[in-house]
Amino acid sequence: MSLTEEIQKLKKEKDAVILAHYYVPGEVQDIADYVGDSFYLSKIATELEHKVIVFAGVEFMGESAKILNPQKRVFMPDATADCPMAHMVDVKRIQEVREQYPDAAVVCYINSTAETKTYSDVCVTSSNAVKIVKNLPNHDIFFIPDQHLGSYVAEQVPEKHMILNDGYCPRHHVITAEQVKDAKAAHPDALFLAHPECPKEVLDIADYIGSTSGIIQYAAEQDAKEYIIGTVEGVFHELKKRCPGKQFYTVKQDQICVNMMKVTLEKVKKCLEEECNEVFISEELRRKAMAPLTRMLEMAK
Numbered sequence: 142m143s144l145t146e147e148i149q150k151l152k153k154e155k156d157a158v159i160l161a162h163y164y165v166p167g168e169v170q171d172i173a174d175y176v177g178d179s180f181y182l183s184k185i186a187t188e189l190e191h192k193v194i195v196f197a198g199v200e201f202m203g204e205s206a207k208i209l210n211p212q213k214r215v216f217m218p219d220a221t222a223d224c225p226m227a228h229m230v231d232v233k234r235i236q237e238v239r240e241q242y243p244d245a246a247v248v249c250y251i252n253s254t255a256e257t258k259t260y261s262d263v264c265v266t267s268s269n270a271v272k273i274v275k276n277l278p279n280h281d282i283f284f285i286p287d288q289h290l291g292s293y294v295a296e297q298v299p300e301k302h303m304i305l306n307d308g309y310c311p312r313h314h315v316i317t318a319e320q321v322k323d324a325k326a327a328h329p330d331a332l333f334l335a336h337p338e339c340p341k342e343v344l345d346i347a348d349y350i351g352s353t354s355g356i357i358q359y360a361a362e363q364d365a366k367e368y369i370i371g372t373v374e375g376v377f378h379e380l381k382k383r384c385p386g387k388q389f390y391t392v393k394q395d396q397i398c399v400n401m402m403k404v405t406l407e408k409v410k411k412c413l414e415e416e417c418n419e420v421f422i423s424e425e426l427r428r429k430a431m432a433p434l435t436r437m438l439e440m441a442k
């Protein structure tokens with residue numbers, strides 16, 4: 142029996158569903174029942190009947206799935222796959238901002254720990270952050286943890302007073318405008334599509350800015366044949382499937398998320414078979430972290 146067949150068999154036996162982010166390796170995306178960005182996956186996790194969720198992604202994704210589905214068992218193929226940006230928030234700083242701006246809303250990118258979510262008023266993803274911030278009644282917004290997504294939202298919603306945190310994604314933060322210009326010089330007919338976790342100087346020269354799903358959809362709908370992609374290379378798998386005949390280039394080498402790349406088919410099989418790396422969250426933490434996630438799902442409708 143092939144590895145894929147073994148996983149399919151285990152999935153049936155355990156009544157499991159596999160969710161995968163666009164950044165994990167292509168063969169893991171292929172075995173998944175649902176593939177998408179953080180918003181799609183967190184939403185779909187609440188709509189499934191299965192008893193078990195295997196989350197092919199990083200820690201905050203498994204945590205969010207467990208927070209929203211306490212009655213289900215959630216497993217991570219690799220327990221060390223974590224997002225560094227999720228930890229780039231200082232609780233003291235949140236308290237300081239709340240003291241300085243008592244009416245501020247703390248808006249928390251879903252790429253954050255369960256504990257950070259408990260200090261937040263609402264969660265957002267890159268696909269709904271602008272809409273949610275626009276619709277919040279608060280004028281002062283403390284956006285955590287990503288400075289770049291925060292600054293992008295601030296530009297889109299100028300009527301709000303945005304206070305930014307200094308977190309960043311180590312993968313997107315290092316993409317420079319200079320590198321984009323070099324890539325454009327090498328591929329003069331290509332459009333440049335960027336994720337809002339990229340720095341402002343990079344977003345300023347993008348032809349399109351959006352979440353991973355947004356980038357994939359945009360490339361699928363355009364007539365252009367070539368694209369330079371300003372996000373993690375994992376999206377190329379879906380881009381190539383959805384856009385046969387089109388060419389995709391990275392801005393630079395090594396545009397990969399090392400943590401997402403830890404998720405392999407072997408580890409998916411192992412966690413199903415041995416029921417290891419289960420996500421556990423105390424009920425108190427879960428209830429507190431669930432409020433901003435539920436508010437996000439409501440406000441994104």
Ligand code: SF4
Pocket residue numbers: 164199223224225226227252310311312313373398399400401
């Ligand atoms: S790409 Fe960046 S933000 Fe996304 S999981 Fe990896 S480190 Fe975190």
